Amino acid sequence: MTEKVYLENPYLRQLEARIVEKKYDNNKYYLKTNKTIFYPNLAGGQPGDKGTINGIEVLEVYEDGDDIIHVLGENIHSDRVKMAIDWNTRFDYMQQHSGQHLLSSVFYKLFNGETIGFYIGKEYVYIDVNIPKISDEEIEKVESFANKIVFSNFSIKTYVVEKEDMDKIPVRKDPNINSNIRIVEIDEIDFSPCCGTHVRSTGEIGLIKIRKVESYKGNIRVEFVCGHRALKDYSWKSNYIKDISNMLSIKDKDVKKRVEKLYEEKENLEKENRKLREKIYEYEARSLLDEGKNYGGIKIIIKKFPDKNIKDIQNISNILKDHENVISLLAIENEENNQFVIVRNKALNINLKYIFNKVLKKTDIKGGGNESLVQGSCSKNNLEQVFNIFYDEIIKTLNL
Numbered sequence: 569m570t571e572k573v574y575l576e577n578p579y580l581r582q583l584e585a586r587i588v589e590k591k592y593d594n595n596k597y598y599l600k601t602n603k604t605i606f607y608p609n610l611a612g613g614q615p616g617d618k619g620t621i622n623g624i625e626v627l628e629v630y631e632d633g634d635d636i637i638h639v640l641g642e643n644i645h646s647d648r649v650k651m652a653i654d655w656n657t658r659f660d661y662m663q664q665h666s667g668q669h670l671l672s673s674v675f676y677k678l679f680n681g682e683t684i685g686f687y688i689g690k691e692y693v694y695i696d697v698n699i700p701k702i703s704d705e706e707i708e709k710v711e712s713f714a715n716k717i718v719f720s721n722f723s724i725k726t727y728v729v730e731k732e733d734m735d736k737i738p739v740r741k742d743p744n745i746n747s748n749i750r751i752v753e754i755d756e757i758d759f760s761p762c763c764g765t766h767v768r769s770t771g772e773i774g775l776i777k778i779r780k781v782e783s784y785k786g787n788i789r790v791e792f793v794c795g796h797r798a799l800k801d802y803s804w805k806s807n808y809i810k811d812i813s814n815m816l817s818i819k820d821k822d823v824k825k826r827v828e829k830l831y832e833e834k835e836n837l838e839k840e841n842r843k844l845r846e847k848i849y850e851y852e853a854r855s856l857l858d859e860g861k862n863y864g865g866i867k868i869i870i871k872k873f874p875d876k877n878i879k880d881i882q883n884i885s886n887i888l889k890d891h892e893n894v895i896s897l898l899a900i901e902n903e904e905n906n907q908f909v910i911v912r913n914k915a916l917n918i919n920l921k922y923i924f925n926k927v928l929k930k931t932d933i934k935g936g937g938n939e940s941l942v943q944g945s946c947s948k949n950n951l952e953q954v955f956n957i958f959y960d961e962i963i964k965t966l967n968l
Contacts (some may be wrong), residue, residue, distance in 0.1 A: 569634040571603035574617075575726070575750065578662060578765035580605050581655050587647045596627065599638045604629075605651055607658070607765055608636055613686045614665055614764045619653035622646070658765065660796060664693045666724060666752075666766045667714075667773045667794030671695065673758035674714045675790075676740055679706070683741075684787065692779060693794070698787050707781055714776045721771035722755035726762075774798060849880070853887040856896070866916070866966060869896040870955060876900055878907050882943075885911040889940070895962060897955055906951045908935075909943040910958060916966075923961045930957055 573583055582605070589600040599621065606629045609616030616629040621638060628639040665688065672683040675697050685696030729737065731746045743749045743761035752762040754770060767773060774795030781790050793801050812827070813820040860869035869888065873881060881898040888896040889911040895918070899908035912918055924942040927933060931953055935944015946954050 570601060570636040572636065573603050574605050574607050574765055575763070578658070579768075581653055581658075583651045585649055585651055587644070587649060590644075592643075595641070597640045597643055599640065599644070599649075600632075600635050601638065601649065601651075604636045604638070605653055606636065606638060607661070612763045613688065614661055615688055617653045617661075618657045619651065621649050621651050659767075661688060662765050662767045663773050663795035664688050664793075664797065665762075665764045666754075666770070667776050667792070668693060668695060669752060669758055669760055669762070669766070670717055670754060670770060670773065671710070671714050671776060671778075671790070671792060672697075672760075673740060673754065674710050674717070675699070678710060678713065681788075685789075691793075691797070692791050693797075695790050695792075696784060696787050697790060700786060700788075701783065702781060702788055707778055711776065711778045717754070717757065718770045718773050718776060721769050722757060723769050724752065724754050724766050726750060726752050726766065775802075777801060845883075849883045849887055853884050856884070856888065857891060857894070860894070860896075863963070863966070866893045866895065867891075868959070868962065869894065869898075870959065871897070872899045872901040872951065872955075874901050878909070878943075881907075881909050885909045885941075889913055897958060899951055899955065901948070901951060904948070905945050906948050907943070907945045908951070908954065909941070910937075911941045914940055918962065918965050923958065923965065926961055927954065927957045 573580060583603065585601040585603050587599050588602050591598040605617075606619060606626065607614065607617045608629045608631045611631055617626075619626050621640060622644050624640050624642045624644065626638050627641055630637050630639075668683075668686055668688075672686075672695055675681040675683065675695075679699055679702070681697040681699040683695045684698050685694070687694045727750070729749050729751055731749065734743070734749065737751060737759050739751070739759045739761060741760065745761075749761055750763055751759055752764070752766055753759050772795075775798040776792060776794050777798045778790060778792045779801065781788055783789075809820050809823055813823050816823065816826050818826050856869045856871055857867065859871070860867040878900060881900060885896055885898055888894055890913070892913055892915060895910070895912045895916065897908065897910050899906060910920055910924075912920060919939045920942045921937055921939050924935070924937060924944070931946070931950060933944050933946045933950075933954055935942060937943055
């Protein structure tokens with residue numbers, strides 16, 4: 569059994585140990601040592617430590633029963649080793665994990681909300697709380713209460729108890745083991761069974777900041793950061809606000825109101841722009857109707873545009889299809905992919921989908937549609953041929 573020194577002293581950064589078993593598999597070395605300071609990955613939901621053994625990077629650390637396995641990409645030619653963990657990573661996980669205990673405790677105390685899920689990501693931490701919904705005011709209350717406990721600098725301690733003594737401890741959740749149950753206690757505020765690494769006091773957690781709350785499978789998912797992550801989160805947001813306030817030449821506290829006003833102005837401009845574009849589409853559709861050729865009372869319009877997008881020709885096609893006995897073949901002709909839209913008036917007895925499938929057998933196109941509308945794409949050099957085939961098939965079908 570590997571002695572888990574990280575549980576006794578999570579602040580220990582280096583340790584001398586002895587290799588008791590070594591295996592080689594798939595170009596990797598798997599070391600089992602008599603003791604370790606490396607926390608195994610996702611034990612109790614906490615990510616594993618980073619670091620080195622005899623200067624060689626540890627690729628992964630995981631539990632194997634009562635043992636801890638260290639995975640390396642290079643061999644170690646000695647049974648005596650010196651372990652060194654990345655302290656910044658370790659302390660970050662200690663801050664986040666202790667902060668999670670504290671935040672979960674506050675949700676439980678204020679709203680009887682139990683934490684049913686927990687995850688420490690690379691940037692943010694998440695807990696799932698079995699509350700169906702919560703207001704912004706209530707979230708502010710949770711955050712304020714949690715930070716008051718942080719600033720009060722209550723002690724955090726760990727100890728081991730047996731199953732028969734559990735009824736003496738007001739744990740927030742029941743343990744999933746029956747012996748050697750490790751308890752993490754926040755100075756009579758919270759008691760939780762846990763095998764993770766934690767800071768010595770709530771003050772070391774640093775600021776707890778709830779970033780986002782959203783509904784998740786009938787519960788709420790709370791995204792938050794603690795300590796150095798909270799500082800980093802504040803820093804980039806502060807820089808953004810500063811840059812935006814400088815850009816708008818206003819005070820940082822007035823940024824929100826100014827952005828709201830700019831957004832409202834943008835919405836109004838877009839609304840006016842849509843109306844203007846609709847008028848342009850109508851004008852262009854009328855112009856195309858004048859250019860179209862009549863074949864036995866049916867007007868066929870063929871037009872290639874070099875300066876429009878697919879939405880433009882779709883809108884023009886929608887106007888044209890409302891005109892009686894009209895078939896339009898519109899395309900975008902540019903240096904890259906050429907797109908086309910072919911539409912008929914609903915009164916015409918012609919199946920454009922059927923024609924599309926016939927064209928598909930004769931030349932290289934992509935797309936699809938239905939009886940009254942088809943659209944697709946083809947190469948630049950192929951557009952002329954595609955339209956010629958479509959035109960010939962339409963003429964044949966209409967017996968013109």
